[in-house]
Each structure stands twice: as structure tokens, then as C-alpha cells.
Amino acid sequence: MEREFYQRLLQWKDSDLRKPLVLRGARQVGKTYILTEFAKREYEDYIYINFDEKPHFASFFNEDLDPNRIIKELNIYFKKKIHPSSTLIVLDEIQECPQALACLKYFCEKKNDYHLAAAGSLLGVKLTQGFPVGKVNFLDLAPMNFFEFLNAIGEQELVVMLEEMDHPKPISEIFHNKLISLLKYYLVIGGMPEAVSTYLKTEDLEQVRVVQKEILDAYILDFARHAPKDEVMKIMAIWDSIPSQLAKENKKFIFSAIRKSARSREFETSLQWLKSAGLIIKSNHISTPKLPLDAYADKQAFKVFLLDVGLLGAMSKLDPRIILEGDQLFQEFKGALTENFVAIELHDNHFDVLYYWTSKGAAEVDFVISTEHHIFPLEVKAGFSKKKKSLTIYDEKFSKEENPPLVLSRASLRSFTLDGRLVNYPLYAIRLFPRFRLKII
Numbered sequence: 068m069e070r071e072f073y074q075r076l077l078q079w080k081d082s083d084l085r086k087p088l089v090l091r092g093a094r095q096v097g098k099t100y101i102l103t104e105f106a107k108r109e110y111e112d113y114i115y116i117n118f119d120e121k122p123h124f125a126s127f128f129n130e131d132l133d134p135n136r137i138i139k140e141l142n143i144y145f146k147k148k149i150h151p152s153s154t155l156i157v158l159d160e161i162q163e164c165p166q167a168l169a170c171l172k173y174f175c176e177k178k179n180d181y182h183l184a185a186a187g188s189l190l191g192v193k194l195t196q197g198f199p200v201g202k203v204n205f206l207d208l209a210p211m212n213f214f215e216f217l218n219a220i221g222e223q224e225l226v227v228m229l230e231e232m233d234h235p236k237p238i239s240e241i242f243h244n245k246l247i248s249l250l251k252y253y254l255v256i257g258g259m260p261e262a263v264s265t266y267l268k269t270e271d272l273e274q275v276r277v278v279q280k281e282i283l284d285a286y287i288l289d290f291a292r293h294a295p296k297d298e299v300m301k302i303m304a305i306w307d308s309i310p311s312q313l314a315k316e317n318k319k320f321i322f323s324a325i326r327k328s329a330r331s332r333e334f335e336t337s338l339q340w341l342k343s344a345g346l347i348i349k350s351n352h353i354s355t356p357k358l359p360l361d362a363y364a365d366k367q368a369f370k371v372f373l374l375d376v377g378l379l380g381a382m383s384k385l386d387p388r389i390i391l392e393g394d395q396l397f398q399e400f401k402g403a404l405t406e407n408f409v410a411i412e413l414h415d416n417h418f419d420v421l422y423y424w425t426s427k428g429a430a431e432v433d434f435v436i437s438t439e440h441h442i443f444p445l446e447v448k449a450g451f452s453k454k455k456k457s458l459t460i461y462d463e464k465f466s467k468e469e470n471p472p473l474v475l476s477r478a479s480l481r482s483f484t485l486d487g488r489l490v491n492y493p494l495y496a497i498r499l500f501p502r503f504r505l506k507i508i
Contacts, residue, residue: 068219068260070097072208076105079204086179087171090186092208093345093374094289095282097260098186101208102157110182111153114145118167118187119160128166134178137170151180162187162293172202189293191343207345209415210258210375213408214498217249219263225249235490235503237482246495247480251396254404255387257377258411272387279381286346294340301337309347309373310383313403317431319352320371331367338371348372348414350421356435356442356461358470360422370423372410379407394450394480397494402449405494406433409447409478412498426464430457436501442470443501447494448479455489474504 079088092098099117106113116124127140138149141156149156161167167185174183185203211219214226225246228238237243255275256266262278265271290302304325312320322329341347352368353360373379380387385404389396397405410421413434424432424444434445446458458475465472475489478500484491490503 068097068211068215068263070101070208070211070215072101072206073105075206076101077109079206080109080182082204084204085182086175086202086204088184089171089190089203089205090184090208091190091205091345092186093210094188094285095259095261096208096210096345096374098208099159100260102159102184102186105184106155106157110155111150112147113155113157114141114147114149115157115159117159118163122163125164125166128164128170132166132170132173134170134174134181138178138181149181151178152182154182156181156183158183158185160187161185162189175202189289189344191345192293192340209345209411211260211263212258212412212415212498213250213253213495216253216256216258216263220249220267222249229496229499232483232496232499232502235483235485235492237484240482243482243493246493247394250495251390251394254376254396254408255380255385255390257375257380259375259377262377272390275377276381276387279378283378283381289344295336298337298340301334302340305334305337305341305371306346309371310379310400310403312371313379313407314383314400316401318370318403318406320369346374348374348410348421350410350423350434353422353424353435355468356424356444356465356470356472357468358437358440358442360435360437360442361420364422370410372407374411376404376408376411379404397449397480402447405449406447408494409434409445409497413500416498424461426460430460432457432461438501439504441473441504443474443476443504444472445476445478445500448477451480453479453481458489474501476500 079085090098090102103115118124127137142149158167171185174181217226225242255272256262259282262275265278266275290299294302308325312318312324322331322334342349350370350372351364351366353363354365355363357363383400385399389399413421413436418436422435424435432444433447436443444458444461446455455477458477462472462475476492477489478492478494478497480494481491482493492500
């Protein structure tokens with residue numbers, strides 16, 4: 068299955084500023100697969116070391132962290148010559164060998180002509196614990212987005228059609244309805260590569276659910292194995308509460324929903340652990356949309372989304388047969404699946420930090436993002452609604468501010484439309500947001 072992320076690996080390989088690569092991402096998002104495929108396609112040779120499968124590999128890094136010695140011993144062990152630039156050294160599950168992780172610094176400083184890529188689960192957590200800054204390049208791999216899912220199931224032409232759009236005009240009703248149907252399948256299957264692969268092999272959504280439950284079980288084992296002992300139960304409590312938190316009309320994360328007496332300071336470390344592990348996406352509340360958005364964020368008010376919409380459905384015990392019930396799936400849990408899907412697509416599309424805006428219960432704009440010195444509000448509808456009450460209130464409130472809303476955007480099950488300054492993006496094409504801003508501005 069081809070991934071858009073592959074192009075970022077090519078850019079890393081060809082960069083004059085290349086350093087050892089650290090590939091971060093949650094368990095089972097496809098890190099091992101994409102690195103080994105990259106090694107096979109783009110290098111004359113590669114060596115692969117997995118510290119989890121074969122712990123004895125750690126001995127190469129226990130004596131000292133001298134890259135010359137390590138290269139020499141790897142040459143002997145693998146009975147091949149490791150060449151600078153033409154051999155890729157892959158260090159997988161590197162979190163199991165802290166010395167190997169520390170050694171990346173010395174490869175950067177002394178042997179940066181060698182190409183070295185490390186990957187592993189929970190690296191976002193491990194790398195917060197004293198890892199030297201500035202000695203590696205970081206890349207983050209997420210589950211497959213909707214366009215990648217379309218490519219995987221053989222619908223490449225639909226992706227090309229959407230990516231080539233340069234104006235928000237309605238597409239053919241045949242293609243529109245087909246894309247909505249495929250989006251419904253994506254909301255159930257999600258983007259975990261094994262879940263997508265299982266569907267391609269079996270076309271059985273119940274088998275997909277089995278895979279998703281196994282992935283969720285593996286995450287829970289990771290909590291017990293890798294999290295600080297005094298945080299495990301709190302991490303579990305946050306994790307288990309996410310579906311019910313998102314099912315509320317107001318999706319703001321409430322600590323008292325975990326336990327009546329719970330306070331935010333008790334759970335801050337656990338929440339950050341889940342975020343660093345790549346398992347959740349946070350969206351912070353802003354009271355006023357000014358640049359930079361982060362300066363106006365209320366860090367005590369936020370929403371928490373899951374890394375994968377298919378896993379959210381599995382955690383919620385959503386019956387996959389709901390896919391047959393018209394458009395009910397988009398409304399399920401008060402639109403939680405739909406909003407979580409949009410959060411995933413935006414986050415994967417380089418909007419690493421998400422924000423939302425509310426006005427004293429009178430209005431809520433689900434996402435507010437900034438790019439190219441402009442701020443773009445986005446309201447998400449789980450159905451075919453044309454309503455724009457929240458966007459209208461937002462527009463009236465901030466039209467005379469420093470960064471007035473030049474374009475208003477809505478995501479819904481409707482096709483592309485342009486009504487004055489209001490652009491409607493169909494949910495299946497939310498990855499294009501806010502592409503059409505330049506045409507209007």
C-alpha cells in the first residue's frame with residue numbers, strides 16, 4: 068500500500084542537511100513496513116536490526132558509542148560491507164535499546180555520511196527523557212488518511228480527480244455518492260494498515276473489528292509495560308473515557324467525567340503521555356482568533372480525539388452493519404466519528420496543533436487553523452445541513468478585528484459549493500481545506 072509519507076523519506080535521503088532519522092508514530096501505523104520498503108527500493112543494500120525480536124543486538128551498543136567500532140562490528144556480523152550513502156541502517160524498536168538511541172548523536176557528529184533510520188513505538192515518550200536536541204531529523208507517521216485508503220482499495224482515479232480541483236464547484240452526483248459511500252467504509256475500517264489490508268483480503272468488517280481490538284489490546288499492554296507505574300491507571304482512565312467524552316453534545320474534555328473528584332493537575336502527565344505516544348490529538352480552545360493562535364489558547368479547555376477513527380468505532384463497540392443504514396453513521400455519537408475524522412485529516416495535513424472557538428454557548432466553530440498569515444474557521448456538519456449559525460456569529464464578531472475571516476468554510480455531506488465567502492467542502496475532501504482560500508482572497 069503506497070503512502071504519501073514515502074515522499075518525505077525521499078526528501079530526507081536527498082537532503083544536504085540530512086541527519087540520522089527518527090521515525091515516530093503509534094504502534095502498528097506501518098513504520099517497519101515503510102522503512103524496509105524504502106530501504107529495498109532506494110538503496111543498493113540495507114541491514115535491519117530489531118531490538119525487540121533480537122535483544123542481543125543491544126550488545127553492539129553497550130561497550131561504547133563509537134560509530135567506527137559499531138560499523139566495523141556490524142560488517143562482521145552481517146558479513147557484508149556497510150557503505151556510506153548506499154547502505155541504509157534500520158534500527159527498529161529502538162526504544163528497547165536506550166544506548167542505540169543515544170548513539171544517534173555520535174553518528175550525526177562523526178559519521179553523518181552513513182544513512183541511518185530508527186523507528187519504534189512510544190518514541191515520542193522516550194525522546195522526552197533527555198534525548199539530545201538537534202542531532203536527528205524527526206518524521207511522524209500516522210495511520211492512512213482517506214486519500215491513501217482510496218488508493219489502497221483501487222480508487223486512484225477519484226483521488227486524482229479531487230486533487231486536481233482548483234475551484235469549489237459540485238462534482239458529478241455519481242462520483243459524489245460513491246465517495247460518500249467509501250467514506251462510510253473508511254469511518255468503520257479506519258487507517259491502520261493491518262485493518263485496511265484485512266478488509267482488502269476478506270471484505271469482512273467483522274474481521275476488521277477483530278484486528279482493531281487486537282491493536283487496542285496491544286496499546287493497553289504498552290501502558291502497563293512502558294508508562295510510569297504511578298500513571299498507568301490514570302492513563303487507562305483517560306483512554307477509556309475518550310468515546311464517552313466525544314459523545315457529549317459539548318465535546319470539551321471534562322476530567323470530572325473520569326471521576327467526580329478528578330482535577331486536571333492529577334491527569335496532566337498521563338494526558339501528555341498519550342499525546343507523546345501519538346495515540347491522541349488535542350484541540351485547544353481559543354476565545355479570540357488572533358495570530359499566533361497558540362498565544363490565545365486556553366490550555367485548560369480542550370477536546371481529545373483518537374488517532375484513528377476505526378479504532379474509535381471499535382472502542383465504542385459500534386456495530387459495523389451501521390454502514391448499511393443510510394447516513395446514520397455520520398450522526399452517530401452526536402457526530403463524534405465525523406468530527407474525529409476531520410481532526411485526523413487536518414492533523415495529518417501538517418496542522419500539528421488544532422484549535423476550536425466558542426462563544427458562551429451561543430456558537431461553536433469546530434476548527435480554527437492558521438496558514439500563510441491568515442486564519443480560517445471551519446464548521447463541521449455531520450449531515451446535509453446548510454446551517455451556518457456559528458460561522459455567521461464568528462464572522463460578525465471578528466469582521467473588524469486584526470485578522471478578519473476572509474473566507475468561511477463548512478464541511479458536510481454536500482458537494483463542493485461557493486456561496487459568497489462561504490465554501491462548502493464535502494467531508495470526503497476535507498483534506499483539501501483550506502485550498503480554495505487564494506481564489507477568494
